[in-house]
Amino acid sequence: MNKQNIIKPRKLSGFMELEPKEQLIFDQMIDKVKKVYLRHGFMPLDTPVLELSEILLAKSGGEIDKEVYRFNKGDTDICMRYDLTVPLARFVAMHSETLHYPFKRYQVGKVYRGERAQKGRFREFVQCDADIIGNGELSLVADAECLKMVDEVFEALNLEIVNQISNRNILFGFIEGLGYGEIEKQILTILDKINKIGKDNAREELAKIAVKEKDIDSLLKIIEKRGNFDKILAETEQLSQNETFLKGIRELKEVYSYLKAMQINEEKIELNLSIIRGQDYYTGTVFEAVMPNHREFGTVCGGGRYDNLASYFSEKNFPGVGLSIGFTRLFDLLLQNNMLENVPQSNVVLQIIPLGNTLLECLSLQEYFAKHLPCDVAYENRSFKAKMKDAGKQEIPFVLIVGENEVASKIYALKDMKNSEQFTLSKEDCLKKIVSNLD
Amino acid sequence: MNKQNIIKPRKLSGFMELEPKEQLIFDQMIDKVKKVYLRHGFMPLDTPVLELSEILLAKSGGEIDKEVYRFNKGDTDICMRYDLTVPLARFVAMHSETLHYPFKRYQVGKVYRGERAQKGRFREFVQCDADIIGNGELSLVADAECLKMVDEVFEALNLEIVNQISNRNILFGFIEGLGYGEIEKQILTILDKINKIGKDNAREELAKIAVKEKDIDSLLKIIEKRGNFDKILAETEQLSQNETFLKGIRELKEVYSYLKAMQINEEKIELNLSIIRGQDYYTGTVFEAVMPNHREFGTVCGGGRYDNLASYFSEKNFPGVGLSIGFTRLFDLLLQNNMLENVPQSNVVLQIIPLGNTLLECLSLQEYFAKHLPCDVAYENRSFKAKMKDAGKQEIPFVLIVGENEVASKIYALKDMKNSEQFTLSKEDCLKKIVSNLD
Numbered sequence: 001m002n003k004q005n006i007i008k009p010r011k012l013s014g015f016m017e018l019e020p021k022e023q024l025i026f027d028q029m030i031d032k033v034k035k036v037y038l039r040h041g042f043m044p045l046d047t048p049v050l051e052l053s054e055i056l057l058a059k060s061g062g063e064i065d066k067e068v069y070r071f072n073k074g075d076t077d078i079c080m081r082y083d084l085t086v087p088l089a090r091f092v093a094m095h096s097e098t099l100h101y102p103f104k105r106y107q108v109g110k111v112y113r114g115e116r117a118q119k120g121r122f123r124e125f126v127q128c129d130a131d132i133i134g135n136g137e138l139s140l141v142a143d144a145e146c147l148k149m150v151d152e153v154f155e156a157l158n159l160e161i162v163n164q165i166s167n168r169n170i171l172f173g174f175i176e177g178l179g180y181g182e183i184e185k186q187i188l189t190i191l192d193k194i195n196k197i198g199k200d201n202a203r204e205e206l207a208k209i210a211v212k213e214k215d216i217d218s219l220l221k222i223i224e225k226r227g228n229f230d231k232i233l234a235e236t237e238q239l240s241q242n243e244t245f246l247k248g249i250r251e252l253k254e255v256y257s258y259l260k261a262m263q264i265n266e267e268k269i270e271l272n273l274s275i276i277r278g279q280d281y282y283t284g285t286v287f288e289a290v291m292p293n294h295r296e297f298g299t300v301c302g303g304g305r306y307d308n309l310a311s312y313f314s315e316k317n318f319p320g321v322g323l324s325i326g327f328t329r330l331f332d333l334l335l336q337n338n339m340l341e342n343v344p345q346s347n348v349v350l351q352i353i354p355l356g357n358t359l360l361e362c363l364s365l366q367e368y369f370a371k372h373l374p375c376d377v378a379y380e381n382r383s384f385k386a387k388m389k390d391a392g393k394q395e396i397p398f399v400l401i402v403g404e405n406e407v408a409s410k411i412y413a414l415k416d417m418k419n420s421e422q423f424t425l426s427k428e429d430c431l432k433k434i435v436s437n438l439d
Numbered sequence: 440m441n442k443q444n445i446i447k448p449r450k451l452s453g454f455m456e457l458e459p460k461e462q463l464i465f466d467q468m469i470d471k472v473k474k475v476y477l478r479h480g481f482m483p484l485d486t487p488v489l490e491l492s493e494i495l496l497a498k499s500g501g502e503i504d505k506e507v508y509r510f511n512k513g514d515t516d517i518c519m520r521y522d523l524t525v526p527l528a529r530f531v532a533m534h535s536e537t538l539h540y541p542f543k544r545y546q547v548g549k550v551y552r553g554e555r556a557q558k559g560r561f562r563e564f565v566q567c568d569a570d571i572i573g574n575g576e577l578s579l580v581a582d583a584e585c586l587k588m589v590d591e592v593f594e595a596l597n598l599e600i601v602n603q604i605s606n607r608n609i610l611f612g613f614i615e616g617l618g619y620g621e622i623e624k625q626i627l628t629i630l631d632k633i634n635k636i637g638k639d640n641a642r643e644e645l646a647k648i649a650v651k652e653k654d655i656d657s658l659l660k661i662i663e664k665r666g667n668f669d670k671i672l673a674e675t676e677q678l679s680q681n682e683t684f685l686k687g688i689r690e691l692k693e694v695y696s697y698l699k700a701m702q703i704n705e706e707k708i709e710l711n712l713s714i715i716r717g718q719d720y721y722t723g724t725v726f727e728a729v730m731p732n733h734r735e736f737g738t739v740c741g742g743g744r745y746d747n748l749a750s751y752f753s754e755k756n757f758p759g760v761g762l763s764i765g766f767t768r769l770f771d772l773l774l775q776n777n778m779l780e781n782v783p784q785s786n787v788v789l790q791i792i793p794l795g796n797t798l799l800e801c802l803s804l805q806e807y808f809a810k811h812l813p814c815d816v817a818y819e820n821r822s823f824k825a826k827m828k829d830a831g832k833q834e835i836p837f838v839l840i841v842g843e844n845e846v847a848s849k850i851y852a853l854k855d856m857k858n859s860e861q862f863t864l865s866k867e868d869c870l871k872k873i874v875s876n877l878d
Contacts, residue, residue, distance in 0.1 A: 007497050009532040009752035012489055012517065017530070020482035020544055027483050041787040041815035043459035044466050048563050049488065049549060050451055050508075058446050069489075069517075071510030073553050078451065078508075091456070093448035100784070100833060102819060105459055110488060114512050124487050134819070141802065141818035148806075261799035263806050313448040345539070348480040360700035363580065367587075367702045376480035379580040380541060380573075394539060 014123035016328050018335075021343050026331055030108055032156040033128045033325065036149055037106040042130055045105045047087035049112070053077040055090050058312040067113045080112040084129045084324075085309075092133055093313035101135040102142060108327075122328050128153075131322030133309055138319040140251060143285040143305055144258030146323045150289055150301055151268050153325070158341070159334075161300065163289040164272035167252040168282055168304075170236070171273055173245025174222060178215050187211060191223060192276045223274035229256045232271050251284055283307040285321060297333050301325045346394045350375040350434055353387045355403035362402050365412075368427055369400075373434065392417060398434050453562035455767050457774075460782050465770055469547055471595040472567045472764065475588055476545040481569055484544045486526035488551070492516040494529050497751040506552040519551040523568045523763075524748075531572055532752035540574040541581060547766075561767050567592075570761030572748055577758040579690060582724040582744055583697030585762045589728055589740055590707050592764070597780070598773075600739065602728040603711035606691040607721055607743075609675070610712055612684025613661060617654050626650060630662055631715045662713035668695045671710050690723055722746040724760060736772050740764045785833045789814040789873055792826045794842035801841050804851075807866055808839075812873065831856060837873050 011017055018026055034044075053070055056079040069080040081087055084107045092099065108128045115121065130149060132142040147163060154161040171191070175184050186209050194202045199220065206216045218239065225232050229252070237249050252271075259269065277286045284305035291297050303323035310318050334340050350369055352362045354377070362377045369375040378387040391399050401413040414423045414430045416437070423433060450456055457465055473483075492509055495518040508519040520526055523546045531538065547567045554560065569588060571581040586602060593600045610630070614623050625648050633641045638659065645655045657678065664671050672695070676688050691710075698708065716725045723744035730736050742762035749757050773779050789808050791801045793816070801816045808814040817826040830838045840852040853862045853869045855876070862872060 005751070006754060007493060007751055009494065009529045009749075010491065011487060011494075011529070011533070012491055012515070015487035015489065017486055019534075020484055023483045023485050026485070038786055039809045039813050041785065041790075041813050043786060044462045045459050046462050046465070047456055048450060048454035050454065050551075050563065052449065052451060054446060055448065055450075069510070069512060071508070073508060076451070090448045090450070094450070095458075100829075104815070112489075124489065137820065139818045139820060141798070141816070144802070257799065258802055261802040261806075263803065310448075312444070312446055315445060346480065347477055347482060351480075359580070360696065363583070363697055363700040364702065367700075370478045374478050374480050376543070377580070379578045381576065381578060390539075 012123070014121070016122050016124070016332060018331075021345055022335060022340070024347055025340055025343055026327075029157055029331070030126070030128065030327065033153050033327075034106065034108060036152045036156055037130050039152075040104070040130075040145060040149055042104040042106040045088070045091065045107045046109065047081070047084070047091060047107065049080055049110065050078050051081055051087060051090070053079045055313075056081060056086055059086065059089075067115045069112050069114050081109075082113050083111055084109060084127050085131075085322075088129075088131060088133075089310040089318075090313055092318055093310040093316075096135070096310075096314060096316060096318070099133075099135075101133065102138060103133040103135075104130070105133075106130040120329060120332060122332070125326060125328035128325040128327050129322060131309075131320050133318050133320040136317050136319075138321065140254045140285075141258050143251075143255045143321045144262060146303060146321050147255070147259060147269065147285075147287060148262045148264055150287065150303075150323055151264055153301070154268075154289065155265075159300075160291060160293060161268060161289045162292050163269045163287050163301075164275050165252075165255075165269055165285070165287045166271065166273050166275040167248040167255075167284055168276060168286050169244045169248025169284060170252065171222065171248075171276065173242040173248055174240050175219070176244055177240040177242030178211075178219075180211065180215075183209050183211075187219070188276065191219065191274065192278070194223065194274065225273050226270055229253075229269075229271045236273070248284070255285055277302060277304055281306055287323075294333070294337070297330075300330050300333075344395055346396055347374050348376050348394070348396050349373045349438065350398045350400060350430075351391050351394075351396045352377045352400045352402060353384065353391065354378070355384050355401055355406075358402045358404060358407050361407045365400065365402065365427060369431060372431060373438070397437070400430060451562070453560065455561050455563070455771065457770075460784055461774060461779070463786055464779055464782055465766075468596055468770070469565070469567065469766065472592050472766075473545065473547060475591045475595055476569050478591075479543070479569075479584060479588055481543040481545040484527070484530065484546045485548065486520070486523070486530060486546065488519055488549065489517050490520055490526060490529070492518045494752075495520060495525055498525065498528075506554045508551050508553050520548075521552050522550050523548060523566050524570075524761075527568075527570060527572075528749040528757075529752055531757055532749040532755075535574070535749075535753060535755060535757070538572075538574075540572065541577060542572040542574075543569070544572075545569040559768060559771060561771070564765060564767035567764040567766050568761060570748075570759050572757050572759040575756055575758075577760065579693050579724075580697050582690075582694045582760045583701060585742060585760050586694070586698060586708065586724075586726060587701045587703055589726070589742075589762055590703055592740070593707075593728065594704075598739075599730060599732060600707060600728045601731050602708045602726050602740075603714050604691075604694075604708055604724070604726045605710065605712050605714040606687040606694075606723055607715060607725050608683045608687025608690065608723060610661065610687075610715065612681040612687055613679050614658070615683055616679040616681030617650075617658075619650065619654075622648050622650075626658070627715065630658065630713065631717070633662065633713065664712050665709055668692075668708075668710045675712070687723070694724055716741060716743055720745055726762075733772070733776070736769075739769050739772075783834055785835055786813050787815050787833070787835050788812045788877065789837045789839060789869075790830050790833075790835045791816045791839045791841060792823065792830065793817070794823050794840055794845075797841045797843060797846050800846045804839065804841065804866060808870060811870060812877070836876070839869060 068082050150163050175187050190202050190205045275286050275288050282304040286304035288299040289301040305321040307319050309320045354362045366377050399415045406412045507521050589602050614626050629641050629644045714725050714727050721743040725743035727738040728740040744760040746758050748759045793801045805816045838854045845851045
């Protein structure tokens with residue numbers, strides 16, 4: 001191949017590609033998330049990355065259209081999925097007769113958004129979603145189960161979070177009760193962005209659309225409420241007689257009673273009536289988890305209750321509740337902030353290094369050890385010294401040195417690289433030593 | 440939503456979408472494959488699904504172009520990956536300075552080919568690849584390691600295979616030694632398709648391009664050789680003095696000596712000098728695994744040695760050897776032929792069913808059990824009878840019945856659904872009973 005034919009290797013910008021040692025941790029974390037979902041009786045679903053544009057764009061406004069990867073193949077108008085919810089809706093509508101309800105499914109998969117690349121934003125990212133779908137109706141226990149799983153997932157990941165919980169009906173109903181009619185939506189929009197624009201600007205904007213100062217005060221007071229559920233719900237309950245508002249209070253009380261029965265860690269949840277999660281889609285419980293020591297990370301997990309998953313694909317009613325973790329973004333934040341624990345150079349626990357003409361014996365020993373733990377043989381054509389040095393660089397915890405004497409005696413030199421200790425043992429005892437060290 | 444606004448839910452044809460219970464098995468099988476790769480010290484890689492067309496199509500001929508999903512986004516000419524090898528080559532070329540060699544990576548991911556949809560062919564499919572890449576040189580132990588992993592992967596999947604192994608240099612060198620010059624490639628092409636067209640047609644076609652009958656006889660004799668490596672290699676060795684041929688014999692002997700040291704199951708491998716795997720790319724060891732009781736499935740795993748992974752992206756030389764399992768196709772074959780073991784309706788091991796007003800207690804019990812096993816609560820608003828019937832239909836092995844008496848006494852009714860036995864036990868003893876039953 002001539003030099004001029006070489007194509008400079010590069011990947012598309014905005015696409016995460018981890019080093020293998022980081023990918024190992026990524027995969028292990030994903031496995032932990034899946035394990036929590038599975039323990040709660042969720043089943044996996046894996047929908048295709050490609051869908052008909054007619055399906056995928058059925059419910060989206062113009063906004064998503066710009067971001068979506070869309071193209072024609074032959075006569076077919078195709079999109080890459082931009083979330084896992086529309087495919088779930090399509091799946092449920094297609095299989096509504098044969099599914100078992102409540103349908104508890106999780107999906108861990110890549111989704112695509114061709115938005116402008118910027119730091120911390122990815123065009124391909126892994127989402128870890130779990131949803132519970134009812135047929136016609138769905139108990140509020142499902143909302144509590146999702147909230148409990150958020151707690152358990154981050155516990156499993158060893159990441160501290162606070163899950164901020166509300167019920168949209170509380171704030172919506174309260175605003176409705178103020179009687180501003182048509183500008184209700186504008187009020188919500190302003191409140192939804194209060195964390196970005198600040199309280200003073202919000203106050204100004206609300207005044208501009210003729211919300212009375214007294215009402216602005218009570219609105220800001222409500223959305224600033226935080227903390228103990230029982231106390232705050234009891235206080236808040238007095239503030240309006242609006243039916244939607246009271247429904248929200250009732251629902252949140254019920255969900256909270258289930259959370260207590262589930263022994264949720266109370267320090268990990270927080271009532272926060274400012275949580276809205278946009279104006280459409282969600283209809284009851286809403287939540288956004290943040291990391292209390294890294295609030296700048298924003299929402300690391302969010303979700304809520306929706307009345308009708310599949311309205312574009314079915315006349316039937318499928319209420320649901322779900323949670324979603326933008327895993328690629330979360331992982332990137334942890335990586336960039338040196339918050340990943342124990343990233344090893346290699347997953348090999350034992351490397352067998354031949355000394356002299358012992359390669360075949362080493363391969364036979366690998367066969368023995370690899371049944372129990374990740375093990376390889378340094379079979380490359382390099383010096384023993386170079387191989388030992390390399391094992392150190394790779395942070396491999398144990399090395400087995402196999403010379404011709406060792407082959408004859410079947411007693412091997414096991415080196416604990418971390419503690420610079422060396423043992424002379426049979427292969428069975430080497431295995432015991434390593435395994436006991438791993439526990 | 441009005442009826443006329445409902446969009447008929449459907450997915451693109453040629454895309455596999457499993458039922459959740461099947462997906463559960465699919466995922467469990469993938470996990471088993473990964474475990475084998477990890478035990479051999481391989482590390483995971485996850486390249487993006489999308490690549491620059493310039494990169495992805497660098498080495499492909501016109502043939503793949505028709506199949507590839509290619510589109511523009513803004514000014515960027517983008518392709519969906521059609522295999523995991525070109526992205527690996529791009530990755531290695533980009534990170535050649537920092538990788539540790541031999542670089543052992545596995546990748547389990549979806550690849551895309553927009554070919555005409557037909558039974559058993561998918562436009563999106565999961566590949567499970569493992570490759571070992573050297574820097575400048577790579578020991579033949581790597582070839583043996585890949586062959587050993589094929590054995591272990593299918594052992595882990597509990598699927599019987601025979602891995603047909605050759606070294607391309609043997610057949611290539613033998614043909615070269617016959618001295619037909621320019622028509623060598625045509626001879627190979629005819630031999631490569633012999634399983635499709637049959638021996639007689641191959642004989643005819645070879646005669647047509649003026650291959651002598653004596654040479655046709657010896658060619659057909661060579662590619663029909665099967666069985667014991669030592670014996671056949673010793674026999675075959677005598678048949679030519681061509682250097683390439685003798686190199687192939689030497690390499691295969693060496694690889695076989697490693698396989699024996701690795702205690703490979705000799706019944707699972709077979710020397711088969713007809714294995715070619717196309718005319719390009721592979722340069723030494725080649726293999727194709729088939730299921731002896733289902734030869735009609737074709738190759739379920741294939742791979743081999745290549746001299747230079749990244750020639751289009753780098754002036755350096757990266758020899759490699761790898762294996763690839765077309766997992767979606769394999770799974771589909773197993774599914775269609777009822778060869779999947781134990782497909783459960785649900786992964787739930789214990790379902791807790793409230794009887795009377797005991798929901799909160801049930802949620803608290805779920806919290807206890809779900810720490811140890813997949814467990815859920817039948818919290819929907821349906822009759823106890825309907826829930827019990829449903830647990831049976833879902834094939835859930837254990838049901839815990841929690842009435843008000845049980846709450847008071849903390850002694851619960853555990854029903855073993857399979858054996859229709861019922862026990863009256865504390866929650867701790869229920870857990871013991873279930874766990875002992877699972878082992």
